[in-house]
Amino acid sequence: MSKPRILVARAIFPDIVDRLREHFDVEDNPADAIWTPHELAARLADKDGALTTGSQRIDAALLAAAPRLKICANMAVGYNNFDVDAMTSAGVQGTNTPDVLTETTADFGFALLMATARRMTESEHYLRAGKWTKWSYDMFAGSDIHGSTLGIIGMGRIGQGIARRGAHGFGMKVVYHNRSRLSPALEAECKATYVGKEELLRTADHVVLVVPYSAASHHTIGAAELALMKPTATLINIARGGIVDDAALAVVLRDRRIAAAGLDVFEGEPSVHPDLLTVPNVVLTPHIASATVPTRRAMANLAADNLIAFLGGQGPLTPVNQPAPGLRGQ
Ligand code: GLV
Numbered sequence: 001m002s003k004p005r006i007l008v009a010r011a012i013f014p015d016i017v018d019r020l021r022e023h024f025d026v027e028d029n030p031a032d033a034i035w036t037p038h039e040l041a042a043r044l045a046d047k048d049g050a051l052t053t054g055s056q057r058i059d060a061a062l063l064a065a066a067p068r069l070k071i072c073a074n075m076a077v078g079y080n081n082f083d084v085d086a087m088t089s090a091g092v093q094g095t096n097t098p099d100v101l102t103e104t105t106a107d108f109g110f111a112l113l114m115a116t117a118r119r120m121t122e123s124e125h126y127l128r129a130g131k132w133t134k135w136s137y138d139m140f141a142g143s144d145i146h147g148s149t150l151g152i153i154g155m156g157r158i159g160q161g162i163a164r165r166g167a168h169g170f171g172m173k174v175v176y177h178n179r180s181r182l183s184p185a186l187e188a189e190c191k192a193t194y195v196g197k198e199e200l201l202r203t204a205d206h207v208v209l210v211v212p213y214s215a216a217s218h219h220t221i222g223a224a225e226l227a228l229m230k231p232t233a234t235l236i237n238i239a240r241g242g243i244v245d246d247a248a249l250a251v252v253l254r255d256r257r258i259a260a261a262g263l264d265v266f267e268g269e270p271s272v273h274p275d276l277l278t279v280p281n282v283v284l285t286p287h288i289a290s291a292t293v294p295t296r297r298a299m300a301n302l303a304a305d306n307l308i309a310f311l312g313g314q315g316p317l318t319p320v321n322q323p324a325p326g327l328r329g330q
Pocket of ligand 1 (some may be wrong): 075076077290
């Protein structure tokens, strides 16, 4: 019997591709070419499964061009590159990679917060540019982390990880806003207090965004929300581009209406709003919050395991939808 055919849409660890070859006929992308939607559709025309990343949009047009496709295993916890409704109606399973990246991403969120509040990259650029000729009392004076108020918008697993770090490690007062409240036990473990979004924005010294992207969360932080924040506050986005209105943020940073921002994700990435590139009080990183070797390996392995389990006739391990069985012959 011939093996199912899969596409690995971006370059990943070669040994994990080799593991997939034990189960599947694999077309991979070791050169890491960025295919157009048309090129991706052509490659998926004869495939049963795909290992995708956030940079492949899976929508109705693509699914129509890939009649054998039964599963897309995203190597990411977020899956806003999937049109989940279109996949479900077409009978295509989607999976993601939760849990394996939680602590690494929370570490990064905290690192970005520290770097932003303490002006680390701005001061490093100053030093590298040879401008450090004398000490002065207020040189790169930032804001404190310890003992300050941390506001977290989006209190899923990663938000909880950041809350624990802040409350237990740095003695921060933690307030959070989320679609639903945590259980009293989880609130106690995270030492976190539920508040309305407006109260959070008005009172937090540091606001960290960890909400998944959807039409409903588009521009969760825009000009009106930025206007509520303290002039000394920092804003950290490790969620998704589009959660923040980047153009509005660049204006308030330029006018010093908030102190600073740390951004790992951007609207339209890998493009970055040009005004963000010119303001000094922002730390910019290229969507690397989950990027440690062990975690990226765990993500790729979980995506591979989803393909192996699902195309091997078992259920998906970490599904994001529940298509009716049989629509695509599975
Ligand atoms: C990264 O952004 C992810 O969703 O895993």
